[in-house]
Amino acid sequence: MNLIVVTAAAILTAAGLIAYLVQLRSGLTATGLHDRFTWGLYIQGFFFFSALAAGMLVFIALVTLFSASRFWPLARMSSAVSFSCLIAAGIMLWADLGKPFRVFRILFSNNFSSPMTWDFYTLLLCVLLNLVYLSGVVGTGLRAAAWSVICLAAALVFIMVHTLFFLSREGAGFRSQPFLALDTLVQSLWGGLAAVNLVAAVSGLAEKSLLAALLVFTVAAPMPLIGSSIAAATGAKDKTHQNQSKKFILLHLFILAVLLAVVAERKIDLAGSAAAAVAVLVLLAVFLEKAHLVGRYQHNPTLPLPFSLFEEAPAYRPTYVEWMVAVGSGGLCLLLSVVIIGILEHVR
Amino acid sequence: MVIDLLRCVGCNSCTVACRAEHGTPANVQFNKIKKYEIGKYPTAKMKFLPMPCMHCQYPPCLKVCPAGATIKKEDGIVLVDENKCIGCRACIVACPYESRHFLWDIKGYYPGNLPTPYEALKHKKFDRGTVVKCNFCAHRLEKGRLPACVETCPAQARYFGDLDDPESEVSRLIALHRGTAFRPELGTEPSVFYIKG
Amino acid sequence: MAEYEKVLKTAQLASPDLFGSAPYRWKEVDPEVKGERKVLFGMCRMCMQGDCLTLVHVEDGVVVKIEGHPGAPPNYGSLCPRGNSAVMNLYNPYRVKAPLLRTNPEKGLDVDPMWKEISWDEALDIVAERLKKVREKDPRGLVVNEGWGQRDTIIRVPFQKAFGTPNEVGSHGPLCTVHYATCLVHANFPVSVVDLEYCQYHITLGRSLGPNFATTGGTRKFAKAIERGMKLVVVDPRCSYEASKGEWVPIRPGTDLAFLLAMAHVMFYEIQKYDEWFLKNRTNAPYLIGPDGYYCRDPESGKPVLWDPVEKTARPWDARFKDIALSGTYTVNGVECRTAFDVVRDQFAPYTPEWAERICTVPAATIRRIAREFVEHARIGSTIEIDGFTFPFRPASLNTERNVTNHRGGTYADLTGKIINMLVGNIEVPGGCLGCGKRGPVLAPGPDGTVMPAYEAVGVPFKFPPDHVDMAEFYPHRHTAPHLTIKAILDPEKYYLDYRVEAWLSVGGNPIRANAQPDVYVEAFKKIPFVVSIAYHMDEPTYLADVVLPEHSFLERMRVVAFWPQHQSVSNETNGLQMVSINQPVPPVFNTRHVDEILLELAERIGILYGEGGVYDQLNRSTDFIIGDEGLVLREGYKLDLNTKYSLEEIFDRQLKGWIGEGKGLDYLNKVGYVARWNSPKTGYNYYYFPEDRTRHEFYFINLKKQGDSLRENLRKHQIKFPGIDDEEYIFDLYKPVPHWVENSELNAPEEFDLWAINWKTPYYSSDTGNVTGNPWLAEIYAKDPYEAVICVNSATAQKKGLKDGDLVIVESRYGKIEGRLRTSELFHPDAVGVSGCYGRGTPQSNPLNRKGPNFNTLLPLDEKTLDGVSAGQEIAPRVKIYRKGERR
């Protein structure tokens, strides 16, 4: 079973690598991006993976802090996945750069007013924290407490940074602040928890309690959206956003319904596979959320017409290169997860 | 910079002069003119809004630049250092005036034996994968010359000078005609002012 | 607009390399100049005016920047968008890069000529050979076709004269008949303009002051005038660039004559406040007119007479008068005569503003208001002192241009404009209406005491059978007439030609693209046995040529010229300026030659270079077309010896030495770039040379009548009629001494053609000089311009027709149809369909940009009945219908 997964993941990874090499040669013209829509699938993917990783870290930190030993095995595996997500996120960011080999300038030019700087720092920090955790040196007691506090902080900052990117952009409608911050937070915790559930499900550690937690966040997730779309409906100039927010709210409600059904189900083993399904559903929802957010902010010209340079915003379609790179890093994420978990078991 | 909207006739001479000065690759224009209509027939009019980079005093583009590639010189000019830019394009997302261009590719205008000798020479200083923008013709200012777009303007609608010096022509024009920035509500404090709009 | 992004792409994809030489290379810069940086003195030539001084920066033999020459007149460092894009004119892979010979006998705009590249020697020999034969048979068999593409040559005219053909045919005439009235009233050329230094109230009908096509000088003066608060009234079916800075008075296309007649009516019958002194002492308004419409003359001296109301007697115009009667009927030696003023005034009685409103849609009240404001602002009676000289001060002017004059009756419209101006006495005085050509004693009175008609008002003497292939004998005041030329070529008998056109030499003209009905022109070209083109790129006439002689682009051309007063307006930026300047050539990038070296070479090989009547002789005798002897002419002591060979440089040197003096010639100019002499600004007003009552302008246009009557006589004598015109009164109706209402060919079109198409020049095209329509820098900008290369219609009109912005529409006139994207706008008269610039057409081997966009001229008629019978001007605002593509109508 594992072997199949590993080879599949490896193939995807390889494909992604090739695609990236192509892009290196031809530059970012290999993507469907342009000055008008300058961030696409890569940044969407970056947001997605980071959200998951951070969400999971929060979970891990909490179970460590409150020494809920029952969850520790699951936490360890989650850490492996979180780590892999971070790597995938990093790759997405890297793939988006016009001058990838200058990426480490971010480290040393320390411009702390730049969200991306924070992003980069916190991303590295989270990677580090995961490694520390996996190495097992955290243990229990004060050391553990310290680690978890730092970890919580890092994860939360990492999450919140993503709400800063679009501050200067107009016309985000129901995505505009302050609801965006709330939304980002909830989404990331929701996604994280879903990932944990997924891990649990596939590793036979599925638990009603975990599902319950997911249920809570599934209820929470649409709240910011509902709030903000009300705000938009009353305040915003551009009404086109409303039915989009509706779409999302509906999606959430659907997931909620499914989840309720699952939780209502008695036999947990059945719930296990069902839980996996729901988890995947949630992950999808989170990705769509991120994708929409990035798109939304670039959709309207920054300048009101007629001043905008772009009367008709040319459409953005990710090219096959972009898709391959994205899927590739997903593959890598999977590969790493499986391998690391494998190692962990081996060490035990 | 001060732009006189009564004098400006929207001819785009500035746009072409800028291109000629910098030899920017195809489809990259540092300066742009917005042409639009106001009013209804028969009292309608054509309006023009020339837009170089606003060289904001609080430039969002600089705030978000993680690589320290965007810098603001003490004279207030906002520049991109093409040797530092990592091409993350955060600044493009951040700039509210659409003043920045990412060099997706460096194209000339003709096929086959591309590029023309002119392009071959000029394109040397453009680096694919970085962001470029209007630099207020810093290289000309050093030589004591005015920006290309200012010098070429047939309507003499563009004035250039030191905004910090209250005695300078630009400062006096702004004071006299109550010059305004474009979309001041954004709080970017542009260094480009419009008069007689 | 998105569409235009595509256009640019195609332009970038299509191989520029489909003709002539094997895949071209940009000529390697020779190693010696590596590391060398120099700045050349340049002169822009991206438009027909071509007078902006530039600095051309060259690095390693590559032109890296062209900018205005700081501080130097007339542009003082500024340039227009075309001028700024000049680099792309030099480095243009679509240029003709070597001499070419056609190997495919079949000609057509879509038939590959199958060029064979040949050496310069071969090419010149082949051409000389053929032209020699033509000349031996009948020199008139050669047509030399000039145009705005090549305004730098000084040899073309001497060449044509030495060759002995009268057939110099400009391709720029048919849509540009703007000269007659100015030539008659101001004895000046090309047009009359407003004095923006002082004018306070300017009415412009279909005439740009510069911004419309972004000309440097015009725009500079315009901006200053607006800044100082001059009131600007723009009568135009479209809210143009200048209209957006002043008062826009929308008018139905092609109906300006009605507006002008009504405005004059208001001044004659409602305001009745004239500059009487001016009319009595500086016009022929008080001349007594007999029943035959001619001057009533003094029996002894034969001079025209005026009435002295104090002495109650008629006296010759140059007698001393107690007073002069402007009005009244008097019996002079038995015949009853009336003052010209009364005769003119009567003519205008029927043209009430209400009458005009029905035709031109401008509200009667508006016409009245404008007339009133015009008279008030003219400050009749006021004077101004300039540099110790006292002028009448008339800070108001009304001016017109091609879109007013290019209709049947257009000459009348222009002349009516003159009458309106003369009523306030603003001719050739500060603030008023000035001829934009020569400054000097051009207003000298003739035997009748009035300004001698000049240039096109002189008239070509009649001869039968006609010498001129362009029918100058039938249209003696025509500007240039390629449209009649091709008709004569296609049907020589009908046009009474007793010889045949055997050869055609193109030197920068493009009658095919720039006029009407391109297909008819192509047919004519096919019929001409031998066509040569001195070419820059593969434009239509070049594509149809048998031999192509590639010339330098303007940056590669040695050019030395004297400054001409400018087109759009007058102001102290150039008033009193006399200047010579140089364009120092940059290294050529292809196997091309200087146009004049080509012509001199040909002349030598044909055998018309040396001796009596040869090119050198003609050059010795020629003077500057506009500024006469103040131009670069070969003055005494610098004339060429008729039998020694001179290089172009030597000729320039001699011209310059004569102009600058002190033995300073080409070397000197090479050092300084330009030599400017500033005369007092007062010399910029031709009133200065003939002040007070020393001359008189025609108010009653007797010379027009004379020309008409003699033409009628000649037709009778030879028992002939105007080719293509059955009822000759249709033309003679336009030769009356006083303008009156005539309908143009479009007014009563079948009502399915419910709209009028209009056209205008743009910042990216003022003419195709330098092939600006193929310049990718400009294309990149007009691609984003809302009004370029689209079909503009008033929003309400579009709505009525169920058309939406962006629709693909067909515009169809009775003469042709075009297709394009619809742009709905508030800036257009509801009856107008706007198509800008001169897009479309082009050839398979020209820059694809030349082929994009709607070609306005396809909509225009070629039929004689649609012309203005005096100027031979083509109708410019055809009736059209518009419908969505695919919907049959």
Ligand SMILES: Nc1nc2c(c(=O)[nH]1)N[C@H]1C(S)=C(S)[C@@H](COP(=O)(O)OP(=O)(O)OC[C@H]3O[C@@H](n4cnc5c(=O)[nH]c(N)nc54)[C@H](O)[C@@H]3O)O[C@H]1N2
């Ligand atoms: N520097 C420089 N100067 C030039 C030139 C150049 O190439 N360079 N070209 C010269 C030449 S050849 C010429 S002919 C002149 C041309 O100069 P203009 O004739 O002034 O220029 P256009 O843009 O053709 O026309 C001016 C206006 O006429 C309007 N119009 C169109 N139809 C009608 C109508 O039926 N009635 C009225 N009232 N208006 C109408 C158009 O909307 C436009 O706004 O410029 C000359 N000046």
Ligand SMILES: Nc1nc2c(c(=O)[nH]1)N[C@H]1C(S)=C(S)[C@@H](COP(=O)(O)OP(=O)(O)OC[C@H]3O[C@@H](n4cnc5c(=O)[nH]c(N)nc54)[C@H](O)[C@@H]3O)O[C@H]1N2
């Ligand atoms: N649609 C439309 N048509 C018009 C006008 C308009 O405004 N709109 N304007 C009208 C007026 S007012 C005029 S005066 C005429 C002018 O019409 P023309 O006198 O024919 O002048 P252009 O068409 O400007 O240029 C003539 C040809 O010369 C070519 N050429 C460009 N540069 C060079 C060069 O360096 N050397 C040589 N040998 N050829 C060169 C051009 O590509 C073009 O094919 O056009 C008239 N036609």
Ligand code: SF4
């Ligand atoms: S050059 Fe001057 S007049 Fe022309 S668009 Fe630019 S600012 Fe306006």
Ligand code: SF4
């Ligand atoms: S206009 Fe845009 S690019 Fe220019 S300084 Fe302001 S934010 Fe930066």
Ligand code: SF4
């Ligand atoms: S693209 Fe370059 S200039 Fe812009 S933010 Fe990124 S590093 Fe800075």
Ligand code: SF4
């Ligand atoms: S200042 Fe220089 S760089 Fe900026 S728009 Fe003007 S010409 Fe271009």
Ligand code: SF4
């Ligand atoms: S007006 Fe423009 S095109 Fe004409 S000469 Fe001047 S700069 Fe050149």
Ligand SMILES: [Mo]
């Ligand atoms: Mo013209």
